[in-house]
């Protein structure tokens with residue numbers, strides 16, 4: 001079926017039930033934001049008439065995709081909004097030059113990362129300097145209070161390991177590559193411990209930041225480059241794994257972009273490990289570690305529709321208590337919460353979550369928080385002051401590769 | 417009562433066109449309409465502002481009228497017209513000889529056409545069939561019937577013209593072979609009274625023979641029913657016609673947010689016989705598929721039918737069959753009953769097209785002026801229909817309603833725009849979209865509900881487009897009710913307004929119940945039949 005016919009049918013599928021708007025975290029805190037239904041399928045009928053409507057307000061959409069997972073009709077709401085942003089950009093939309101430079105940069109997490117990790121030390125000093133942050137706010141509209149993550153020496157794959165029969169391809173994503181390489185190494189280590197050789201081709205950004213900042217076409221171009229890199233492994237039936245939920249969501253949509261039928265099997269790390277567990281291939285040589293954790297499920301994990309495999313898996317470890325916090329979106333949504341005009345919206349969206357985290361930590365219900373998403377980790381730490389890490393670190397500790405989790409700061413990433 | 421020199425019967429495009437023309441010439445006129453303005457064929461049509469190309473071969477006279485009027489209306493009423501352009505496409509089933517005949521006929525009628533390559537055409541209209549052989553561009557456009565009818569009425573009012581809706585002409589009153597007035601019934605109050613005047617203009621469309629019948633004058637008007645399908649979205653950017661002798665279901669018109677496919681043609685006995693039938697729907701889908709191959713997967717939100725008033729001068733044509741509907745001239749007839757039947761003071765105007773409403777009005781008004789001895793010439797071909805909307809209102813609207821198609825709202829509201837915007841400024845909640853599919857704000861609905869000439873929810877629909885989009889009234893109907901409550905003395909009991917409005921929507925949905933529209937209808941049923949317990953009677 002042609003792309004255009006597909007697009008027409010997806011728009012036709014909307015039955016105007018408003019479920020999407022009822023669940024949108026931004027609409028819940030910002031009364032001026034008309035919500036996904038109006039900006040997506042409703043406005044789309046007018047856009048087909050050549051009327052660009054709601055372009056200024058559409059930038060308040062954080063691209064969390066809660067609306068899409070909520071929609072009972074499979075309407076690609078966020079894609080409609082992004083495409084509209086892109087078209088509006090072409091015809092001079094409502095954004096100022098300042099914001100377009102910023103969004104251009106935020107869309108290109110890969111370039112930013114490459115730049116910053118040339119001299120990570122210097123970058124981090126600068127990012128911490130209040131004066132520099134004031135300048136960033138005034139020149140680029142990047143909120144000076146926002147928790148920009150620190151940069152690290154770039155994630156490189158560990159030493160070439162001996163060939164195992166079982167192989168996986170790992171997609172680290174920009175956050176691991178430039179901000180949190182230790183988590184990437186932890187993931188590789190856990191996979192190796194389970195008998196897998198881990199291959200890491202020189203992937204590009206998954207495309208989510210581009211999409212989030214309104215560059216759909218470019219996101220699709222990047223995706224195609226990644227698909228080409230995956231090609232030989234795909235043909236050999238080797239699965240693709242990522243620990244980042246936004247990358248994971250994007251990778252799941254890749255097959256739709258492929259010219260011919262694509263055999264891509266993309267897995268979230270814990271989804272993959274849970275399959276091993278179901279096949280009795282998951283290693284459970286755990287130490288008893290006695291930790292209590294609060295779990296936050298990121299929007300992009302929910303949008304993948306695979307439940308919360310990390311919670312299921314971690315509960316297999318003796319002594320581990322996991323409480324599902326279930327407080328919705330953290331508000332950050334990639335670079336959204338870094339933007340000065342959206343910082344407060346983002347903080348308001350995250351408020352119920354931060355309160356729940358603080359309260360849980362104060363009652364000793366749990367010591368720290370786990371969530372797969374790097375952005376959520378940064379935002380929860382910023383909003384609640386409580387340590388937040390990727391769940392793979394719990395496995396690392398249970399396998400005895402790592403000691404420190406329950407007692408103090410974890411070294412994988414730091415706040416600026 | 418004697419209110420004016422002229423009484424016009426019928427508030428469709430033709431009637432309001434005449435009201436405006438006479439008012440601009442300073443001739444006092446009163447228009448009587450039994451329903452709301454545009455309640456007849458003028459809101460149940462295809463929305464195509466003909467370039468004339470469709471009639472070039474068969475009816476060159478009509479074609480020439482169309483191209484002239486097409487260019488005039490684009491000038492004087494750009495806000496009611498979307499200058500989309502149109503294509504004539506030849507499919508494999510359409511004869512090449514006809515194409516030759518047609519291109520010559522267009523040249524003779526001075527209709528500019530230009531050929532474009534099929535590959536370029538397919539790029540510009542990706543949903544169109546890839547099997548087209550030849551494609552020609554013509555100056556077709558689309559016209560918003562509601563908007564242009566109201567724009568004429570409002571303009572006429574500025575010149576002193578008057579109109580009364582829900583007033584039915586019951587009988588013409590005659591004295592010594594001269595019509596001297598109209599016995600009129602106010603359908604809202606039941607009150608009957610006589611309106612006297614010097615001249616009556618019968619512009620009642622498909623009802624025209626009923627009006628002259630009241631004084632025993634026969635008028636040969638054929639009721640030709642045409643059914644149309646409304647698709648949920650704009651599938652094409654321009655009007656797409658099949659390049660073949662005019663037939664059923666071969667024109668797609670992108671109209672506002674939707675696309676309309678039509679039309680069928682069938683003679684019926686009365687102008688009230690306008691229920692779309694399942695067979696007509698199936699037929700349209702079958703024919704439309706040649707131009708829109710994915711047609712079964714494109715959502716149809718409703719079907720609707722209108723009645724073409726065709727004038728047949730030849731009283732002797734025996735019987736009636738379908739083909740004749742299209743063969744009877746689409747051009748109009750001005751009947752001066754003084755010349756035809758020896759009855760003074762009565763003019764009937766029948767037939768024609770929406771596209772030529774202004775020309776028909778001009779001809780009628782010329783004749784009326786002549787009879788009344790007025791020398792003032794017609795100005796409707798040059799004077800703008802809509803007053804200029806001041807720049808500050810455009811700015812204010814864009815600022816107050818940043819996510820709405822505000823230009824459409826301003827054009828609908830015209831001089832009422834200022835008060836509606838002020839109300840939104842005072843209470844920003846009224847800037848919320850009450851009808852989200854067609855994006856009509858609560859403030860605009862409230863304004864329409866309180867207008868003195870609004871008497872039913874359906875009148876609000878015709879003024880604003882409330883309930884005409886994807887959900888077909890599922891959500892906006894109950895949202896609008898509280899706004900009627902404030903003026904409840906004007907309306908029927910609210911449960912009756914609700915039921916009638918839903919039933920009108922249902923009439924058009926019933927023949928297209930499949931796919932997504934079926935899902936939508938189930939949701940609507942859950943809201944009204946289950947939650948709100950609205951049941952038949």
Ligand SMILES: Cc1cc2nc3c(=O)[nH]c(=O)nc-3n(C[C@H](O)[C@H](O)[C@H](O)COP(=O)(O)OP(=O)(O)OC[C@H]3O[C@@H](n4cnc5c(N)ncnc54)[C@H](O)[C@@H]3O)c2cc1C
Pocket residue numbers: 425426427428429430431448449450451452453454455456457458459460461462463464465466583584585586619620621622623624627640641642643644678679721722723724725767768769770771772
């Ligand atoms: C299916 C279809 C598609 C069409 N498509 C097109 C198109 O694409 N382009 C185009 O140019 N033309 C088109 N036409 C033709 C066009 O719609 C009509 O020619 C035009 O609308 C007629 O307008 P009117 O004012 O003469 O009649 P109407 O709009 O029917 O107005 C007559 C009015 O008189 C009122 N009335 C009747 N009796 C009385 C009474 N006793 N007292 C008071 N009021 C009374 C009625 O309520 C009605 O509102 C189409 C027609 C049909 C049926």
Ligand code: SF4
Pocket residue numbers: 023024025026027035036060061062063064065066067068077078
């Ligand atoms: S992506 Fe998230 S913020 Fe954007 S409209 Fe959907 S639910 Fe709302």
Ligand code: SF4
Pocket residue numbers: 013014015016017018019020021036037040041070071072073074075077
């Ligand atoms: S996009 Fe989906 S959830 Fe939103 S109104 Fe339409 S059908 Fe409902």
